[in-house]
Amino acid sequence: MKRVEATTWAGVFSTLICIVVGLPVLFSDASTADLPPLLWPSAFVGFIAALVAATWFGWSMPRAITLSIFGAQVVLGAAVVLLAPTAGWLPILLVFTSTLGAYLLGPALTVAVVVLNTAVIACAAWLATESLGSTIMGALIYAFLQFGTVFWVRAGERETAMRRELTAAHAELRAAAALRESSSRADERLRISRELHDLIGHQLTVLALELEVASHQAEPPALEHVERARGVARDLLADVRETVGELRRQTPDLVEMLTEITAELPDLDVHLDIAADDLSDEVSTTLVRCTQEVVTNTLRHADATELWISIRREGDRVTLLSEDDGSASTPLVMGNGLRGLTERVESHGGTVTFEVDGGFRMRAEVPA
Numbered sequence: 001m002k003r004v005e006a007t008t009w010a011g012v013f014s015t016l017i018c019i020v021v022g023l024p025v026l027f028s029d030a031s032t033a034d035l036p037p038l039l040w041p042s043a044f045v046g047f048i049a050a051l052v053a054a055t056w057f058g059w060s061m062p063r064a065i066t067l068s069i070f071g072a073q074v075v076l077g078a079a080v081v082l083l084a085p086t087a088g089w090l091p092i093l094l095v096f097t098s099t100l101g102a103y104l105l106g107p108a109l110t111v112a113v114v115v116l117n118t119a120v121i122a123c124a125a126w127l128a129t130e131s132l133g134s135t136i137m138g139a140l141i142y143a144f145l146q147f148g149t150v151f152w153v154r155a156g157e158r159e160t161a162m163r164r165e166l167t168a169a170h171a172e173l174r175a176a177a178a179l180r181e182s183s184s185r186a187d188e189r190l191r192i193s194r195e196l197h198d199l200i201g202h203q204l205t206v207l208a209l210e211l212e213v214a215s216h217q218a219e220p221p222a223l224e225h226v227e228r229a230r231g232v233a234r235d236l237l238a239d240v241r242e243t244v245g246e247l248r249r250q251t252p253d254l255v256e257m258l259t260e261i262t263a264e265l266p267d268l269d270v271h272l273d274i275a276a277d278d279l280s281d282e283v284s285t286t287l288v289r290c291t292q293e294v295v296t297n298t299l300r301h302a303d304a305t306e307l308w309i310s311i312r313r314e315g316d317r318v319t320l321l322s323e324d325d326g327s328a329s330t331p332l333v334m335g336n337g338l339r340g341l342t343e344r345v346e347s348h349g350g351t352v353t354f355e356v357d358g359g360f361r362m363r364a365e366v367p368a
Helices: 006-026 039-060 063-083 092-104 107-129 132-217 222-249 254-262 281-302 336-347
Strands: 269-275 306-314 317-324 351-357 359-367
Touching (some): 006 039, 039 063, 063 092, 092 107, 092 132, 107 132, 132 222, 132 254, 132 281, 254 281, 281 306, 281 317, 281 336, 281 359, 336 351, 336 359
Antiparallel strands (some): 317 359
């Protein structure tokens, strides 16, 4: 089950508050009695529609369209407040507009929106009270509210970015640790196999030769025991050779290494589906590095909560497929990480393809 983020709940409550704030004015003509009947309701409905579109669907639309919708929200929000200046709670709508602007705009444009909204609130307060003190006080209060929410959004975004960078760096460290541990185990297996072959194998070979000579010189009943000892020596020598071969053939546990890399990542659930065995150390290392890059790329750029990774062996080829549920930017920009991944796969005679369709997809094939 996909978890609901805190920002999602914040968006739900923000939308509901904006709707509730306007309902008293919408169902009462006290504040808009001097206006054409449908002017204020049309402006309010348009504002809510723009708010919902920019908040909930802006991430899936081209940025130019999202900014156009947000611009309409700014204009309609100002109209809603100025057309009903005596409705005291309506300036709250402009606070939420500034908050959304902090997500969509750069610092300079965000400040411009806050200043514009503050001027609108000051004008509405003057139209409602014609009191300079009340106008200044109301404008200052809402200015502080807007700047406070903007700073809160910026701080939250910085914290999120730092957490993602830390998580990505942690994933890279775990990948390096897993590969180092796998390399250490491989080196230890090779050392043991050499020791078995050079020491025990050599000694057993000498023993078998000595027993061969003894079999030609022994007399019954000692000959029977010598023949039996020769058979035991041959069996032991065959077992040692088989063990040495098995130690050299053993490959890293790919499932174990990938599970270690992808386990307990905050804000990202990774689903592994691995069906590939008897891979060489080089291929296993390549798959681990590809998985590491996919995970870190998803954490840093995709804004995703789910990542699916599948590894399959089909004949003499191994295929790695990855897909996330994020919102990758188009067109795809190849950074150093993706270029390095491509170069690594191609150096082993493989191919890589990338696709952006809402989420980010990658397909890598290497010889097994």
